[in-house]
Structure formats: structure tokens, C-alpha cells
Amino acid sequence: MRVLAVNDISCVGKCSLTVALPIISASGVTCDILPTAILSTHTGGFTGYTFRDLSDDIPAILAHWKKLGLKYDFIISGYLGSIEQIEMVKQIKRDFLKESGTMIVDPVMGDNGILYSHFDQRFVEEMKGLCRTADIIVPNLTEACFLTDTDYTAVSEQDYPAILAKLKALCPRPSVTGCDVAENGIKSCVFYTDESGKTKEYATEKIEGAFHGAGDVYVSALVGCLARGVLLDTAVEISAEFTKNSIKQTALDKTEARYGLNSESQMFKYLQALEHAAPQR
Numbered sequence: 001m002r003v004l005a006v007n008d009i010s011c012v013g014k015c016s017l018t019v020a021l022p023i024i025s026a027s028g029v030t031c032d033i034l035p036t037a038i039l040s041t042h043t044g045g046f047t048g049y050t051f052r053d054l055s056d057d058i059p060a061i062l063a064h065w066k067k068l069g070l071k072y073d074f075i076i077s078g079y080l081g082s083i084e085q086i087e088m089v090k091q092i093k094r095d096f097l098k099e100s101g102t103m104i105v106d107p108v109m110g111d112n113g114i115l116y117s118h119f120d121q122r123f124v125e126e127m128k129g130l131c132r133t134a135d136i137i138v139p140n141l142t143e144a145c146f147l148t149d150t151d152y153t154a155v156s157e158q159d160y161p162a163i164l165a166k167l168k169a170l171c172p173r174p175s176v177t178g179c180d181v182a183e184n185g186i187k188s189c190v191f192y193t194d195e196s197g198k199t200k201e202y203a204t205e206k207i208e209g210a211f212h213g214a215g216d217v218y219v220s221a222l223v224g225c226l227a228r229g230v231l232l233d234t235a236v237e238i239s240a241e242f243t244k245n246s247i248k249q250t251a252l253d254k255t256e257a258r259y260g261l262n263s264e265s266q267m268f269k270y271l272q273a274l275e276h277a278a279p280q281r
């Protein structure tokens with residue numbers, strides 16, 4: 001299995017490609033990368049970061065790959081710095097995804113009800129267009145609200161199924177992370193649509209606090225599991241548990257949230273769960 005991860009390199013802060021590459025590779029599949037930009041840190045919680053847009057390099061990279069005849073079983077897109085890059089990802093899907101391949105879009109745009117720096121309503125509209133080309137989308141609750149024109153501040157847990165239904169108009173298998181539900185205290189839930197179109201949820205312990213990069217850990221593990229042939233229900237469970245364990249470790253270590261999740265020490269447990277669930281090869 002060959003995966004292409006299209007995302008930025010935030011040198012510090014453990015998100016995007018510095019999370020996707022180690023997790024997807026450790027899952028036991030080839031992970032090629034297309035960096036969209038290089039930043040000294042990510043943009044959430046840091047000021048004064050550098051940002052080099054790599055859009056000008058991408059056409060020549062893709063032209064070389066075409067000559068090599070590269071095709072992918074999975075393409076996963078993450079942080080895109082411009083509308084131009086959204087268009088590039090649509091073209092990458094057309095040129096490099098196998099006919100039987102899976103397109104996964106993480107519509108990275110914001111968290112805690114607000115858009116990250118550099119994004120505006122026009123970008124949101126274009127991101128809806130990219131989601132329409134995907135088989136699976138993995139927004140957090142904030143991004144799900146922007147994609148469905150829902151007021152984040154007015155959302156309660158009764159609204160999650162309706163948000164998921166609206167997302168299904170964009171893409172057949174949405175998976176929304178970070179949905180708080182009251183269940184023996186507060187639990188953190190993933191609401192998702194399985195292969196047959198059924199709405200499901202998977203709950204894990206909620207760890208209080210804001211943790212940067214949790215979405216990146218979740219989707220990278222999800223891609224790793226799916227690329228190893230694990231069915232979606234189990235892939236969601238394994239990925240949500242890995243993310244929760246990584247958040248727990250970060251809370252225990254008391255590292256600053258903006259430096260990302262300490263998922264490294266939880267990787268072995270994740271891989272054990274993956275090896276147990278994946279078909280033999």
C-alpha cells in the first residue's frame with residue numbers, strides 16, 4: 001500500500017507532516033509526502049513564525065512523479081495555505097489516485113470555534129468543494145460547523161447527528177472529532193458514517209484542556225489503519241484510543257499545548273492494537 005500525505009512541514013509543534021509521516025510509516029505502509037509549505041512552527045499559539053509557501057515547486061514535483069508513473073492507494077490532504085493549493089489537491093487526486101483508491105481530506109481550518117490565521121469565509125467555501133471530491137473527511141467540530149454553516153456557539157450534543165447529515169451531502173463518509181457528550185461525566189466522541197451509510201459514535205475519556213495536534217494524530221492513525229485493511233469501525237476505535245492516550249501523556253508531562261501531543265510513547269500500544277486488528281499479510 002502506498003499513501004501520499006499532502007500537508008505542510010511545521011518544523012516545531014508536532015502537527016501535519018511531522019506527525020503524519022512517522023505514524024503512517026510505523027503503521028507498515030509506504031508514506032510519500034508532498035510538503036505544501038515550510039513553517040518554523042505551526043500558526044496556532046505562536047507568533048513570529050516563518051512561512052515559506054511551496055506552491056511554485058509543486059508543479060515540477062508532480063511532473064517528475066508523473067514520469068515515474070506513481071499511483072496511490074490513499075491520498076490524505078491536510079493544511080493547505082491557499083485556494084490555489086486546494087485546486088492543486090483536486091488535480092493530484094485526478095492524476096495520482098488509483099481508480100480503487102481512497103481520498104481522505106482533513107479540512108484543516110480552525111479549532112475551538114475560530115478559524116486559524118490566514119483563513120477566511122472564501123477559503124471555507126473552496127474547502128467545501130475539496131470535501132466534495134473526498135471519500136472520507138475528518139473535520140473537528142469547529143471545521144464541521146464551518147463546512148455546514150452551523151453556529152458553533154449554539155451547538156449542543158443533540159445537534160451532532162444533524163451536522164453529520166449535512167456533511168454527508170458533501171462526502172459519503174464524514175468523521176467528526178472532538179464532540180463532547182454527557183455520558184457518566186463528559187466523554188469526547190467521534191461521530192462518523194460507516195461503509196454502509198450508518199451513523200455511529202465512538203466515545204473516549206475526555207481530558208480537560210486544549211491540545212494542539214490531536215486531529216493530526218487521529219487522522220494519521222486512521223489512514224494507517226485503513227491502509228492496513230482494518231475496517232472503519234475498528235480503525236476509528238484504535239485511532240481514537242491512540243489520540244486519547246497521547247493527550248493523557250501530554251497532560252501528564254505538562255508540556256505546553258502548543259508544542260503538540262506526546263504521542264511517541266503511545267506508538268507501541270497503537271501498533272499492537274493495529275497488528276491485532278489488521279488482516280495477515
Ligand code: PXL
Nearest residue numbers: 015016042043044079116213
Ligand atoms: O494542526 C493543524 C495545523 C497544521 N499546519 C499548520 C497549522 C495548524 C494549526 O494551527 O497552523 C501550519
